[in-house]
Every structure is written in structure tokens, then in C-alpha cells.
Amino acid sequence: GRQNSQPRSVETELGVTLEDLYNGTEKKMKITRNRETPSGMQKEEKILTIEIKPGWKRGTKITFQKEGDQLQGVPAGDIVFVLAERPHSRFKREGNNLVYEATITLPEALCGHTLTVDTLDSRRIRIPITDVISPGFLKVVAGEGMPISKQPGAKGDLIVKFNVQFPKHLSDNQKAGLMRAFNSP
Amino acid sequence: GRQNSQPRSVETELGVTLEDLYNGTEKKMKITRNRETPSGMQKEEKILTIEIKPGWKRGTKITFQKEGDQLQGVPAGDIVFVLAERPHSRFKREGNNLVYEATITLPEALCGHTLTVDTLDSRRIRIPITDVISPGFLKVVAGEGMPISKQPGAKGDLIVKFNVQFPKHLSDNQKAGLMRAFNSP
Incomplete structure (x- = not known):
């Protein structure tokens, strides 16, 4: 043998x-x-x-x-x-951070938006954003990433990446109103 | 020797x-x-x-x-x-095509814009765009690319890639006006 x-x-x-x-x-x-x-x-x-x-x-x-x-x-x-x-439907892990891709509409991106994210421990966190959100805008939420195994209690960050969905079409009336609004004080 | x-x-x-x-x-x-x-x-x-x-x-x-x-x-x-x-200040060549990166403001992207491009033979062409221009939007202008050396008279295309510059800040008044405009017919 x-x-x-x-x-x-x-x-x-x-x-x-x-x-x-x-x-x-x-x-x-x-x-x-x-x-x-x-x-x-x-x-x-x-x-x-x-x-x-x-x-x-x-x-x-x-x-x-x-x-x-x-x-x-x-x-x-x-x-x-x-x-x-295993691949996750909402998050990508990058080291100790979690990356979340949020797709929002252009009106949301411009007029203010509160993002709701369901965490991996089944909490629902609200992330209010008052800045103008341009495509590629990143919002970092400290401490909402992955636990750090060697530092009990410590966590990485949650990084939200924004995709901004533009309307496919705008009417002449909408365009005129938008132009007025952009030009207003 | x-x-x-x-x-x-x-x-x-x-x-x-x-x-x-x-x-x-x-x-x-x-x-x-x-x-x-x-x-x-x-x-x-x-x-x-x-x-x-x-x-x-x-x-x-x-x-x-x-x-x-x-x-x-x-x-x-x-x-x-x-x-x-040599690198060019306005165009990148991709085969027979010329690629032009245009940076426009968000109001221009939404409300209509006519792009002006100075060609390599010193013409100034106007490219009117009435579509909503989302980031990454491509406009192809046929026949405004590079000459094709083996097909006298033929030219490739001019491909315009758009960067959309968002405003850094919007006032509450502007946000309200934008929301009204997006929601109007």
C-alpha cells in the first residue's frame, strides 16, 4: 500500500x-x-x-x-x-469599512434627503444629508462599519456612495422653473 | 576596426x-x-x-x-x-474618433445647452443639446472626428463626454423653487 x-x-x-x-x-x-x-x-x-x-x-x-x-x-x-x-445585497466590505451604494433621484440630491439604511444587526439608521449630493458624493458615517476583531467595541465606518438618477425628460415648463430657481437668491 | x-x-x-x-x-x-x-x-x-x-x-x-x-x-x-x-489640450484621439470632454453646469445640463467646440481645422461648431444631460452622457457628432487616411474625404466621429458640475450649495429658497419645478407638469 x-x-x-x-x-x-x-x-x-x-x-x-x-x-x-x-x-x-x-x-x-x-x-x-x-x-x-x-x-x-x-x-x-x-x-x-x-x-x-x-x-x-x-x-x-x-x-x-x-x-x-x-x-x-x-x-x-x-x-x-x-x-x-458570501456576496451581500446591500453592503460591500472594504477592510473594516462597509460600503453602501445609494441611488437617489436628482430632486433628492438637490433638495435634501434622509437616507435610511438597514444595518447588519437589524437596526434602521437615518442619515440626514443637507449638502448638495453630486454624483460620486461620499458620506462617511463613523462607527457604522464592521466590528474590528482585535479592538473589542471598535467599528469601522459606513461609507455611502451616491448615484444620482437624472430625469429622462423635462418639460419646457419644468426647465423654465428650474432656471428661475437656480437664478433665485 | x-x-x-x-x-x-x-x-x-x-x-x-x-x-x-x-x-x-x-x-x-x-x-x-x-x-x-x-x-x-x-x-x-x-x-x-x-x-x-x-x-x-x-x-x-x-x-x-x-x-x-x-x-x-x-x-x-x-x-x-x-x-x-503630442498631447492635445482639447481632444483625445481614439482610433478615427476624437473625444472631447465638456464640463457644464447643472442648470446647463437640465435646461438645455449649446456646446461650442473649436475644431482642429479652426472651425467653430455649435452642438445644440436639448436632452437632459446626465453625468457620463455621450453626444456623438458624426463626421467631426479624424480624417481616415485610407478613405479620402471620410472622417471618424466627435464624441463629447459630459461632466456635470453641481452647485456647491443651494439656498432654502432655491431648493424650494427646484422642488416646485420638478413637481410641475
Whole structure:
């Protein structure tokens, strides 16, 4: 038979949501492993519990030592889970920051707008903006980003990027009114 | 001494303007070359005339055969000019098209605007735009691009890209007027 003196580690991707990484969570993973026993090869099932701490990043490795297959007299290898972050419908993570793309209409961009954002821990925050919002305008909301795993209690920022949707068409009447308004004091 | 049986060509960059490439032009280049004669080495000066045809592109090579140095019994090499396009203050060339970036104000973008563009042959063209101009809006003016050297009389397009400059600040009075105008029929 084969002779490998080194135990083999097995890496498995563990896809988690941004909510999981924000709030922290526990994942239970059922593994099946082969164990050589005096009475022959046995398949064992086992539940491994992975504690995901708030702020962990994609690529983080969680190692369960000697939980892999144990075959042919070689010590059992490790099982390693590698965190993968599933795409999120509202946020993109950039380091410790969260980036949120808001699309607003031109009247909202010019006349003032209060943005409502549902956070990853299910709060609804209101972000009032009184500045004129030009395309590409960024609004930084300090402390509403991802938790920073090495600084308990600290969080990155929420960065809101604005897309401004122009009307497809304006009537002559609307154009005249807009021109009057731009030219008024 | 050295023995090279192959004549050496000399490549020289020839920087020209976009106007030169649009209109065509003649460039006179003074070269100095070494010639071996029965009475020894002679330095010669010569004027080479390069005819640049409308629509030529950067990288075009113009070769003057046997106008290079002639040394040690080896036939004279060629002199090769390679067209390089100098950056232009108004236009970027993209193949046969010219790209023009226009920065206009938000009132101009919304209420209608006639753009004035000075062409590479010193005409002033007017481009009336009645559509709402959103950021990134493109206006294509057919036939106002670069001449196409292989199709005499044909030209590419002029592509106008719009940047829309938002006002930094709007008064409450202006905001109210804008809102009224957007909401009017």
C-alpha cells in the first residue's frame, strides 16, 4: 500500500454571510472521517463547532487538529475551515469599512434627503444629508462599519456612495422653473 | 576596426500635433550624417522633407532609404521617423474618433445647452443639446472626428463626454423653487 509519513490536512471553504461576520455566530459542521481501528476501517461522523467572532475576515482559518482521516498508521491530519464571505445585497466590505451604494433621484440630491439604511444587526439608521449630493458624493458615517476583531467595541465606518438618477425628460415648463430657481437668491 | 556587414537603420521619434495629423503637413528635418569618401570622413548636413498625410496615426514610420551614416565600406543605413502624437489640450484621439470632454453646469445640463467646440481645422461648431444631460452622457457628432487616411474625404466621429458640475450649495429658497419645478407638469 501507499506510505505517507506526513498527515494530510484538509481545507474546506466555509461560506458565511456578512451578518455572520458582523454579529459573530456559531456554525456546526458535520464531518465524516475515516479511522483505522484494530478491527478495520471505520467511518465516523462528528459535529465540529466553529465560533465565528465579530469582525473576522474572509480567509481566516479555523483549524481542528487531528480531526481528519487517520489511515495506514499515519497520524490523523487536521481539518481546516477557511472563511469565505458570501456576496451581500446591500453592503460591500472594504477592510473594516462597509460600503453602501445609494441611488437617489436628482430632486433628492438637490433638495435634501434622509437616507435610511438597514444595518447588519437589524437596526434602521437615518442619515440626514443637507449638502448638495453630486454624483460620486461620499458620506462617511463613523462607527457604522464592521466590528474590528482585535479592538473589542471598535467599528469601522459606513461609507455611502451616491448615484444620482437624472430625469429622462423635462418639460419646457419644468426647465423654465428650474432656471428661475437656480437664478433665485 | 569593427566589421559590420549590415547597414544600421536609425529610428527617430517625430512629435507632431493633433492638428498636424488632422490637416496633414510637411515637416523639414535637418539631419547630419557621416560619409566615408576617398578623402576621408565627411560630415554632411541634409534637409529631409516628411509629408504627413491627414489621418496618419502615431507609430507610422516614414523611411528615408540610405540617408544614414555610411562608414567602413558598409552601405548607408536608413533613417526612419516614427510619428508620435503630442498631447492635445482639447481632444483625445481614439482610433478615427476624437473625444472631447465638456464640463457644464447643472442648470446647463437640465435646461438645455449649446456646446461650442473649436475644431482642429479652426472651425467653430455649435452642438445644440436639448436632452437632459446626465453625468457620463455621450453626444456623438458624426463626421467631426479624424480624417481616415485610407478613405479620402471620410472622417471618424466627435464624441463629447459630459461632466456635470453641481452647485456647491443651494439656498432654502432655491431648493424650494427646484422642488416646485420638478413637481410641475
